[in-house]
Amino acid sequence: MMTIKDSANAAEVRAALGLGEEHREWTEALERTPVGAAVAEIPTGQQLASLLTQLKVPAEDQAEVAEAAEKATEPGTPWFWLLERTVAALRAGMGLDTPMPSRPLLTGHGPTGRWLTVLACLAAVPDVRALHATMEVPDEVSWASLGILGEKVAVRRRTLEAEGAEVEPPFPFDDYVLPVFQGRRYRLDGLDCRASNVSIEVRLPYGTEPFAIPADRAWAHEIHYFFCRLPRRYADGVRFGYDAIPCYVGSWVNDPAVADFFPQDHEIRRFTSKYQYINHNGPGPADKTGLTPGDRDALEHAFGQSPADRPTALCLTPTTPVQRAVLEHLQAGNHWSLDYSGQAIWDYSPSPRRTA
Template identity: 30%
Template sequence: MDVKALLRAHPDWLAHLESLGGFDLALPGDLVSELLRLAVPHEDVNAVIAARPEPGDPRWWLAERCAHSLVATMGVVDGPPPFPVLPELGPYFYVFVYLAALPHTRAYHRRLGVPEEVSWATFADLGRNMAVHRKRHGTGGLHAPDWFMLHARGLLFEMGRLQFNRAKLNRRVGQALESAGLPVGPGSPALGVHVPDFRGPMTPAACDASFERAREFFPRHFPDEDVRVVTCGSWLLDEQLARYLPAESNIVAFQRRFHLLDRYDGSDMMAFVFGGDAADLARLPRRTRLERAVGDHLAAGGTWYGRTGWLRF
């Protein structure tokens, strides 16, 4: 495999990687225990072990520099180019990149005083996103391999039911909030909130507890960041859902927390809601109220959107 030839389709990423020096790519000695601790699904464990790269593997150069990219930008909000999806590398290539970087992430967490239970709950999202990949595609792999960059670089933390990542307001959202009279603008520190899959109901009580933990956690561990707002970009905030779901539903309650801004394409909703069943729109299952809502809206000629929302922190 000519790795650099493969990367020429991603010139910015290749230039970034080539600018980095070497890196001591140390993989766990007890790989099985590490995978299980990271909640890697049992049906993936043997396949991950079989795919372990070794020095001399054409992918080794790339794995070294990917891990170096993560470690070199540890804790820095403005990050490196995202990892692209490259099937030619195999379904588990980025799993090994993250395994090599995680000791450095753990050390960073310890320097910040992050509790061990928060660290390991956060790292377990690696296994969760392997489960998401199987849910959507029916095969082993790591869903959205660039997503775990936030975790590995010490930017995202799991706070119970919800996850929060350190961020900066982009120009569009920052200008909108500035116009609304908030003491923020483009580039202001903020938190992004996320609702991970396979984590149980997003009840109002569970979400309240997550927000309370975040309000305590981030000022304690990042005292130099004056965070005033939390933002969320998700199909969960499409207000059309309230037409189909009862007022007391968890999703509608979650929506009510936010002031809504713009709409954007929400086609990723289908994979979140239906997994692999989203492939055949004519035969969408109707097993839950949410599935019935999504399917019925589409059958009536409707369109779903993502929405950006914000709330005061």
């Protein structure tokens, strides 16, 4: 492994790893990230295996993650330079709703490049757990939320296995996993709930069946009161009696086309019928892969995969009614919409259950 000086800059790191111009903005942003006294540490051996299992990382990936961790934590290497600063950026955003420098894929740089973002999350687990402790988040909610990381790794693995390809699909770090490691997204009653500074967004993870929790106002208030624990108010500027905090579900299940496949008493339609408002924007244009965001949401929720493109998606084999509905709609030449529906929370006063 090539070594670099402790004072190395972003250009030297790129040169050492053979990174191109597409990595300039990312590495220069990391160069500007202050690195504190706390080092980026990842457990080893059985402790690492136990942590990966607790985070739901597939067993098939754990050996490669351990190999990548060994290389990335070696001081004086360009990988450690990247890891240390990525962890520092995660720690700086703890409890906040702020973006991080976007990371281009490092698929051509072996296991260490493939798993770098996941390694940074592993190093930040103690920091997230400490944040959860200050908010008295129950242990089962804390670990279930952190397990979203492994679930997204599993989506990537299923996608690769189904396609039989080595082209790595994008890892949804910025829009899905990052809020988990900022203490902003939580697995609550089987649903993934994220607090931004002005709203609560709810998403349906893979395999959310049946929908045990109705999307009614009481449920929305329970989620809201949970997020009142945040150290930084997520609803700054909301004026009681004038504005409302939206608690909304963004999902393909809000598409009116769902009614073409399921009867009115089906659990999905019962779930969506409880909304106070619904916003149908239509599917919008597909990207260069031939899929819309709604298509991808439906495919990941139903199949646990993120196919490379529309032709690959159409080759999937459905085995459940939900999978058949998702695929039949696409096979008919249609797209799924990613519509938003939910509840307006007018009363944002603290709940008696509030603990922080």
